[in-house]
Amino acid sequence: MNRPPVSIRDVASMAGVSVGTVSNVLNRPDIVAEATRRRVLDAIRDLGFVRNESARHLRAGHSRTIGLVVLDVANPFFTDVARGVEDSANDAGLAVILCNSDDDPAKESRYLDLLEEQRVQGILITPVATTNHRLEQLRERGTPIVLLDRRATDDTQCSVAVNDVLGGELAVRHLLAQGHEHLAFVGGPFTIRQVQERQQGALQAMRAAGRDPGDLHVVETSALNVAAGRDAAARLAGAMPRPTAVFCANDLLALGVLQEMTRRGVRVPHDVAIVGYDDIDFAAAAAVPLTSVRQPRHLLGRTAAELLIEEATEDSSHQHRQVVFDPELVVRDSSDRTIGRRPRRRRPSPEGAAATPHPA
Amino acid sequence: MNRPPVSIRDVASMAGVSVGTVSNVLNRPDIVAEATRRRVLDAIRDLGFVRNESARHLRAGHSRTIGLVVLDVANPFFTDVARGVEDSANDAGLAVILCNSDDDPAKESRYLDLLEEQRVQGILITPVATTNHRLEQLRERGTPIVLLDRRATDDTQCSVAVNDVLGGELAVRHLLAQGHEHLAFVGGPFTIRQVQERQQGALQAMRAAGRDPGDLHVVETSALNVAAGRDAAARLAGAMPRPTAVFCANDLLALGVLQEMTRRGVRVPHDVAIVGYDDIDFAAAAAVPLTSVRQPRHLLGRTAAELLIEEATEDSSHQHRQVVFDPELVVRDSSDRTIGRRPRRRRPSPEGAAATPHPA
DNA sequence: AGCGGTCGTTGAAACGATTCACCACCACCC
DNA sequence: GGGTGGTGGTGAATCGTTTCAACGACCGCT
Structure with missing residues (x-):
């Protein structure tokens, strides 16, 4: 054998x-x-x-692999990012070693050790903490590092992120353009950077439209899931004046709000418009298809990997770059005031993308 | 520097x-x-x-990594499996190289080459085709292989899968126990093994209950997504007699059926009960929480990795095993006839699990 | 014939860690 | 003093590949 x-x-x-x-x-x-x-x-x-790759790499001094350290691959965000990374690495003939830090600094550190011992060409990472001695050290010893979904504070390193402030701005600008007067923001906890920045964007859009930012009805939630969305909707339903438009910090909240509103007989979008964030597969497939802010996740991963490979290949002529992608607003029925005044359009079904290619 | x-x-x-x-x-x-x-x-x-790991492994003859080849990590099923694999590998001090075959035999083959060159300790794979010469070859050359979500046809290799027939049986047995007379199965295309086996299980449950399997109203769909579910529901709504219970081959179909039924004023579960398959995060968070068949995905990955590591470590005393896990029925409102006859229970919210730990 | 130039091939020296036969040293005891 | 044992350390060989100086064969040119 x-x-x-x-x-x-x-x-x-x-x-x-x-x-x-x-x-x-x-x-x-x-x-x-x-x-x-x-x-x-x-x-x-x-x-x-x-x-035998080991032998090749022993000679070459480095292996043909890159490391990818994320908080959790089970999170759809990172899943798509990982796909982007893999596609890009594949083009360059590199293999990807996947690591979940689980938001645990100790686990992150162990994986960094492992990757350094493997002499990976470089590491893509969403670090648990903002400052990280291990990462500094790795970089000093010559391993290229690219920050994922984090903005580098200085220009000694590459980073790839998405502009969350702009995302919030897009959402609220859209709702204001639809003529809404009473707007609400649902999200929390505010310790999460993304929640903060999306709200900040919402406030900016208010200001830009000559509205008092104080008019934005803010409902802080304890989590970013459907149940929290339902609770928030319950609170909103009793508010005076009741908002006619709600911007949620993510789609799960938005779906929760949608469910609870519907249950209470508040029609979406007629009585209240809803905008979510992330454009998860289910946003398009919800009972009322959900308007949402889409992040270019796959592109994020792809670009990060490309930057890394560039840094690893170029002979010290590499210029560090901090790439920030702009999110995109995907308008669907949940925020569309014209619905019901004209024949219901069956859009070219976006949920085709939601098919599980593997049925299991 | x-x-x-x-x-x-x-x-x-x-x-x-x-x-x-x-x-x-x-x-x-x-x-x-x-x-x-x-x-x-x-x-x-x-x-x-x-x-320097390359040097160590050059001497040792094999590296401290295992390969994981799946059809698509963006699919939540494989995401969870991958987590299981990684956890297990982590315990054994191994790194995981992640590869997406995208259901493309050529890509699969390229990745197998890459993994063999890396002298991985072993490979976990959901092969694109059932017979695969490359895999035979790899095994002959001494690389342990464990099949993931596939049943090995002979006992020359290890495999880990979930019993889809039993899943179908559980779903229909449950619906019959609820006293339903007219049952329907929604799923397709039938070229997909999982769809076939789930239907087969449904038929077996009918037979076991002394019912004519021919009574099962089968609606074949062209895909496993929400839109296909809506279409199927439209077809079911016109059927005579209209089924009072629908078992869907996956949750996306079930959600589509749920949406379309609701839109038509057919109440769930009062007028029609629905059971899905996969227990995706959204099953619990749907407008009417969805009864679904849950597969132990994480455990699947974990077990597969453990078998692989065992085979790679044991000195030829390894006994190949074909592990088949039993799925589990998770009953929620969508198939619960008692709903409405008693106060609505707010079950301990399972959708907490649906929170995106990382909000991006 | 002698010279320079290609072309194709060779052989040995790396790369960095592991392993193992072997040695130096000391202590102890008969 | 010679044998025995144990401890702690050495150094060379080894894994499989790449790279490069060097070499032989052959050709054309003067």
Whole structure:
């Protein structure tokens, strides 16, 4: 069953050439004579020879892998980011080592050790804490690092993030343009940077429209899930004046608000408009398709990986960049005042994307 | 910035010992005298020495990584499985290299090459095709392979899967127990094994209850998404007699059915009961919380990784095993006939689990 | 014939850690 | 003093590949 491993030396002796020639066939086939090359390739095939990457990399000094450290792959955000990273790495012939820090600094640190021992070409990371001695150290020792979904505070490193303030602005600007007077923001806890920035964007949009930011009815939630959304909607329903438009810090909250409003007989979007954030698959598939702010997650991952690869390949001529992507507003029925005044449009079903290619 | 890499040799000369001793400090610290050990450890710290895994593995003959090849990590099913794999690998001190085959045999093959070159300890894979020459070859050359979410046809390999027939049986048995007479199955296309097996389970449950399997009203869909579910519901609404219970091949279909039924004024669960499959996060958070069949996804990944590690570690005494997990029925409002006849229970909110820990 | 230039191939020296046979040293005891 | 044992450390060989100086063969040119 377990045949002895076959090395370049075995190939060489079978083909009647030196190991150097075999290596040339593998790496610079053009400089080897046609006949020799064929003999070597035949031997490789017959013996089932497979290159040993460890040996290659020992010589090269670094491996053909990059590390990806995220808070949790089970989170759809990171899932899409990971896809982007992988696609990009794949194009460059690199493998991706995936690590979940679970928001735990100790676990993060262990994974960084592991990646450094693997001599990865570079590391993409959403660090648990903002300042991180281990990361500094890694960078000093020559491992390129790119921050994911975090903005670098100085220009000694690359980072890739999405502009959450703009996202909040887009949402509220849209609601104001629809003629809404009484707006609410639902989100929390405010210790989360994203929640804060999205609210900040909402306030900016108010100001820009000449409205008093104090008019924004803020409902702080204890979490970012559907249940919290339902609670928030219950609180909003009793408010005077009742807001006619609600911007939620994420889609789960928005779905909760939608459910509770519907249950209370408040019609969406006729009586109240709702805008969510993240554009998760279910936003489009909800009972009332949800307007939402979409982040270019796949692109985020892709770009981060490209920056990393560039930094790892370029010979110290690399210019660090802090890329910030703009999110995009996807308008659907939940915030569309024209609904009901004209025939219901069946948009080209976006939920096709929500299909599970694998049904399990 | 880029300091020269520091090797075990540098450590040795700084500590005034031989490289062998440094290696001993790293691998068998107990056989080194206290004083020497401390001197070596100090040198390691001062120089910032980091072991080179490539070199270790070149000697060892295999690396401390395992490969995970799935159809698509963006699919929540595989996301959870991947988490399980990673947790397990982490316990064993192994790193996971993540690969998406995208259901493309060519891409799968490329990744298998890459993993073999990395001399991974083993590979966990959901193969695109059922028979796969590359996999045979890999196994013959000594790389342990464990099939994920596929049942091995012979006992020359390990596999880990979930019993889809039983899942279908559980769903329909439950609906029959609730006293439903007219049942429907919604799912498709039937080329998908999971769809087929879930239907088969449904039929078995009918037979076991002494019912004519022909009574099951089957609606084949073209896809497994929300839109297809809505279409199926439209078709069901016109059927005579109209089924009072619908079992859907996955949750997206079920949510589509739920939406369309509600839109048509058909009340769930009063007029029609619905059972889905997969227990995705949104099942619990839907307008009417959805009864669903839950698969132990995390456990699936964990177990697969454990089998793989066992096979890779044990010295040929390994017994191949085909593990099949049983799914579990999670009953919620959508199939609960008692709803409305008694005060609405707010169950301990399961959608807490649906929170995005990372809000982005 | 002698020279310079290609072309194709060779062989050995790296890369960095591990392993193992072997040695130096000391202690102890007959 | 010579044998025995134990402790602690050494140094060379090894893993499989890449790289590069060097070399032989051959050709064309003077």
